Amino acid sequence: MKDRSLLMIPGPIEFEPDVLSAIGAPTTSHVAPDFIDAFGRALETMRKVWLSPNGQPFVVAGSGTLAMELAGANLTEPGDRALVLSTGVFGDRFEDLLTRHGARVTVLKAELGETLDLNQIEDALRSDSYKLLTVTHVDTSTAVRMPVREIGKLASRYGVLSVVDGVCSVAGEEIRQEEWGLDVVLTASQKAIGVPPGLALLVASPRAMEAFTSRKEPVRSYYADWAKWLPIMRAYEDRRPSYFGTPAVNLVWGLDTSLHRIASEGMSDRFARHDLLARAFRAGIEALGLGFVAKADRARANTLTACRYPLDVDGAKLLREIAREGVIVAGGLHPDIKAEYFRVGHMGSICQGDILTTLGAIEMGLRRVGYKVEVGRGVAAALASASDGVV
Numbered sequence: 001m002k003d004r005s006l007l008m009i010p011g012p013i014e015f016e017p018d019v020l021s022a023i024g025a026p027t028t029s030h031v032a033p034d035f036i037d038a039f040g041r042a043l044e045t046m047r048k049v050w051l052s053p054n055g056q057p058f059v060v061a062g063s064g065t066l067a068m069e070l071a072g073a074n075l076t077e078p079g080d081r082a083l084v085l086s087t088g089v090f091g092d093r094f095e096d097l098l099t100r101h102g103a104r105v106t107v108l109k110a111e112l113g114e115t116l117d118l119n120q121i122e123d124a125l126r127s128d129s130y131k132l133l134t135v136t137h138v139d140t141s142t143a144v145r146m147p148v149r150e151i152g153k154l155a156s157r158y159g160v161l162s163v164v165d166g167v168c169s170v171a172g173e174e175i176r177q178e179e180w181g182l183d184v185v186l187t188a189s190q191k192a193i194g195v196p197p198g199l200a201l202l203v204a205s206p207r208a209m210e211a212f213t214s215r216k217e218p219v220r221s222y223y224a225d226w227a228k229w230l231p232i233m234r235a236y237e238d239r240r241p242s243y244f245g246t247p248a249v250n251l252v253w254g255l256d257t258s259l260h261r262i263a264s265e266g267m268s269d270r271f272a273r274h275d276l277l278a279r280a281f282r283a284g285i286e287a288l289g290l291g292f293v294a295k296a297d298r299a300r301a302n303t304l305t306a307c308r309y310p311l312d313v314d315g316a317k318l319l320r321e322i323a324r325e326g327v328i329v330a331g332g333l334h335p336d337i338k339a340e341y342f343r344v345g346h347m348g349s350i351c352q353g354d355i356l357t358t359l360g361a362i363e364m365g366l367r368r369v370g371y372k373v374e375v376g377r378g379v380a381a382a383l384a385s386a387s388d389g390v391v
């Protein structure tokens, strides 16, 4: 019997064997010529994955929260006005973070499970002179997806920098950074990028780099200061040795491997695969009679799904039963409804087999906790949905 289960949480995700073996190789020096080459190549490939041919990529050891801090610390100065669009826990985190860096923050908070209306965002942009806005593309606490393409356009029209928390979307949901006018798109290695936790990743637009260069005050954070990291990123791309803080050497080897895999699939194909499989998963969940936290279909993410427990089902017990079937899913995260729903990540190298296995485990789990369900019903609906998408 295999001694492993299928990890279907919104990060860390299942990692590809070639990525894990790249990470498992003996650690090299951070200035070894082959490592410099791998790091430089990873930076170049980030521009392709982000669809940001003129962007400036940064790779810094840390989690996604550090990626948020890299954006916040470098683009705000005390007194700057910032608009935070919040669709859950991670939007609220940005409010806290920007306030810590001295920004005067206005938050537009969506109703739970809903997106924010574009007119409401435009009204806010019109009523004050903001330096930047932040938007969580997919808030991992609600699985609500925001229309970042339209928000990017709005921000450009009002001359406001747009920062996209794409931790749960980059390399899964469609993002065309340059075409959509997004100034910072940030993520972390352990989500759809497909590398174990430990790397904060972002790409900044030329406009964001100009805003950084014209700061009046130095950045208050030492480790997060772009002024420290920019020469390092440039050196790696120019294939020259450099040092500020020791890079996470093994993870960068994994990043190079995973980004190569992502770029080889092709971004449009990758977005389409996530879309197809997310639809199939939701069709399965719906066929089992379960509801979603994200209310409108167009607001439901392709990288994860937040599913409501059926009434009278003990959530903690259900998750244990699903785990007994070999699939690990995540509990609720949003404090208002924490005990009412669970989350299933389906991003990265996700395939149809993973979706069917997960639905099967959910069906069996539901049966074991006394919910009446015809086993196979969700799996059949998912297969029907997926085959509709086959051309």
Ligand SMILES: *Cc1c(COP(=O)(O)O)cnc(C)c1O
Binding pocket: 011, 063, 064, 065, 066, 090, 136, 138, 139, 140, 165, 166, 167, 168, 188
């Ligand atoms: C996971 C996540 C974060 C935080 O990333 P960490 O690596 O846990 O620090 C931020 N924003 C979103 C949307 C996320 O999904």
